[in-house]
Amino acid sequence: MYFTWNILKFITKRLIVSRKGELIVVFEAATLFETIFMQVDIQQVLSLLFYIVFIVFIFYGQRIQMYVMLREVEGSLFKLKYIKDEGRKIAIETIKEIGKPQSDPTARVDRFLEYFTIPPQSLDPAGVVWKLEHILDVRDARFKDEVKLMAPSADETQTNNLENTLEAAMALNYIYKVIRHYYLLGKKTLSLYIIMQLQMILPLVMREAEAYASALKAFAYGQPIGDGAGALVAAKLMRGYETRKVPKDCVVATVPIEGRTAFVIKAEGPGGNVGKIGDAIKTIIEENEGRIATIIMIDAAMKLEGEDVGEVAEGVGAAIGGPGVDQFKIEEYILKYRIPINAVIVKEDIGDAVSPMRREIFEAADKAIERVKQVILEKTKEGDKVIIAGVGNTIGIGQ
Amino acid sequence: MNKASSSQATKISSFVLMIIFVLLALSLAALVLALQAFGYGEDITAGYLLLIGFIGVALSTYVLMQMRRRLMRLKIAVPPITTTIECKKCGFKSVREFQRGDYIFKEVEPCQKCNDKMLITAIYREVKEKEH
Numbered sequence: 331m332y333f334t335w336n337i338l339k340f341i342t343k344r345l346i347v348s349r350k351g352e353l354i355v356v357f358e359a360a361t362l363f364e365t366i367f368m369q370v371d372i373q374q375v376l377s378l379l380f381y382i383v384f385i386v387f388i389f390y391g392q393r394i395q396m397y398v399m400l401r402e403v404e405g406s407l408f409k410l411k412y413i414k415d416e417g418r419k420i421a422i423e424t425i426k427e428i429g430k431p432q433s434d435p436t437a438r439v440d441r442f443l444e445y446f447t448i449p450p451q452s453l454d455p456a457g458v459v460w461k462l463e464h465i466l467d468v469r470d471a472r473f474k475d476e477v478k479l480m481a482p483s484a485d486e487t488q489t490n491n492l493e494n495t496l497e498a499a500m501a502l503n504y505i506y507k508v509i510r511h512y513y514l515l516g517k518k519t520l521s522l523y524i525i526m527q528l529q530m531i532l533p534l535v536m537r538e539a540e541a542y543a544s545a546l547k548a549f550a551y552g553q554p555i556g557d558g559a560g561a562l563v564a565a566k567l568m569r570g571y572e573t574r575k576v577p578k579d580c581v582v583a584t585v586p587i588e589g590r591t592a593f594v595i596k597a598e599g600p601g602g603n604v605g606k607i608g609d610a611i612k613t614i615i616e617e618n619e620g621r622i623a624t625i626i627m628i629d630a631a632m633k634l635e636g637e638d639v640g641e642v643a644e645g646v647g648a649a650i651g652g653p654g655v656d657q658f659k660i661e662e663y664i665l666k667y668r669i670p671i672n673a674v675i676v677k678e679d680i681g682d683a684v685s686p687m688r689r690e691i692f693e694a695a696d697k698a699i700e701r702v703k704q705v706i707l708e709k710t711k712e713g714d715k716v717i718i719a720g721v722g723n724t725i726g727i728g729q
Numbered sequence: 730m731n732k733a734s735s736s737q738a739t740k741i742s743s744f745v746l747m748i749i750f751v752l753l754a755l756s757l758a759a760l761v762l763a764l765q766a767f768g769y770g771e772d773i774t775a776g777y778l779l780l781i782g783f784i785g786v787a788l789s790t791y792v793l794m795q796m797r798r799r800l801m802r803l804k805i806a807v808p809p810i811t812t813t814i815e816c817k818k819c820g821f822k823s824v825r826e827f828q829r830g831d832y833i834f835k836e837v838e839p840c841q842k843c844n845d846k847m848l849i850t851a852i853y854r855e856v857k858e859k860e861h
């Protein structure tokens with residue numbers, strides 16, 4: 331107590347020196363402190379403090395926990411807002427730079443960011459895939475028209491890249507809005523369960539948002555992304571051979587591999603494009619009247635934590651992501667003609683898939699080619715016809 | 730809207746920054762007062778002030794550093810992307826930074842050695858894995 335009093339006395343002295351006008355008030359305060367500190371033992375104060383804290387935590391513990399969580403969500407939301415705004419800024423700047431529009435595209439971009447797509451009704455699931463395909467086609471056409479209006483000077487490759495850039499900005503805008511919705515809802519209702527769920531999924535959401543943020547720049551500059559691993563494999567295989575266009579937005583080259591005839595398919599590059607690989611495979615199957623020994627699909631696939639980026643694995647089935655329309659079509663056709671289907675995947679995480687291609691993924695393309703050749707040798711015989719489909723966004727990858 | 734958003738991005742940090750700087754100033758003042766107290770021979774008081782000062786300085790520096798880290802994290806990192814150009818005829822290879830318009834299998838400027846057309850054979854980024 332003596333020490334405390336000494337400090338107070340010391341500070342009081344300083345205050346007297348600096349603020350003469352308030353001398354009496356400070357003196358009285360010091361006297362009051364002296365009275366309190368001289369009479370109360372420090373241990374008593376501490377135990378009283380402990381009881382207060384204990385009681386406060388009994389009644390308000392959950393609320394305090396909730397406020398801590400809210401604060402954490404708020405911090406992430408702040409970061410999401412920053413990323414979203416940066417995305418919008420990058421999209422507008424790229425449009426201005428490439429598209430050279432006559433008027434300011436900002437308002438149009440803002441409108442674009444709010445676009446939505448209503449999926450088809452699936453109460454009666456029969457035929458839902460074709461309905462979904464139609465809606466996606468309409469969406470795609472609408473996006474392309476919008477981009478052309480925003481950037482009239484952009485060529486086809488640039489239009490595709492701009493479309494991808496805007497889609498990434500749109501995804502960021504959506505993520506931000508959903509998180510903000512649940513944050514405000516949790517704050518409004520003070521529901522621990524809403525806030526808790528939000529706080530628990532936030533690390534994954536932030537990871538995805540950060541991935542889209544790095545995708546924005548890649549799309550804006552037309553850099554190859556990790557998702558293009560399959561397209562890169564196909565591009566490497568068809569290099570030096572004549573290519574022709576096949577529906578929709580795909581190219582095919584007839585390549586002799588190990589004494590077999592391989593139809594190598596990929597989306598048409600180098601603009602940001604995934605093409606409709608399902609339609610392209612269907613075209614080749616029909617052109618050859620179903621006489622295809624095997625189909626090999628190469629795609630980037632999600633790796634599990636602990637697995638290495640660029641690890642190549644092999645399996646069976648249609649290796650293709652997206653809304654499922656292409657996978658459905660491929661499965662329909664292989665079933666019709668009883669064609670075996672093999673898959674070679676290049677493992678990567680979501681961040682790697684949409685950000686500029688990593689060296690490991692680039693180098694994995696050669697390993698995947700080796701695997702493809704191995705599958706061809708093991709599963710087909712000389713003179714057979716095979717389809718090799720490199721799936722993925724072909725941005726920054728030519729043919 | 731952009732300006733508004735960026736100013737909002739710094740709004741919270743500037744308020745917190747002000748508090749931190751006030752704390753830092755008070756802590757430094759405590760340290761100065763501690764020195765004075767030593768001069769007066771009030772060793773115990775000086776000790777307390779020294780402790781308060783050091784804790785304050787350490788705390789404010791830590792928060793400042795945390796804020797700096799947070800701001801660094803906020804920036805969208807643009808990793809360096811390299812483009813590898815190769816001459817298929819003579820095998821001459823050059824590596825440069827990615828330029829807009831580059832794409833894999835694009836034919837670019839003629840080779841410095843044999844004047845044949847060169848080809849972009851690789852575009853990628855290098856990532857240094859964090860130690861686990």
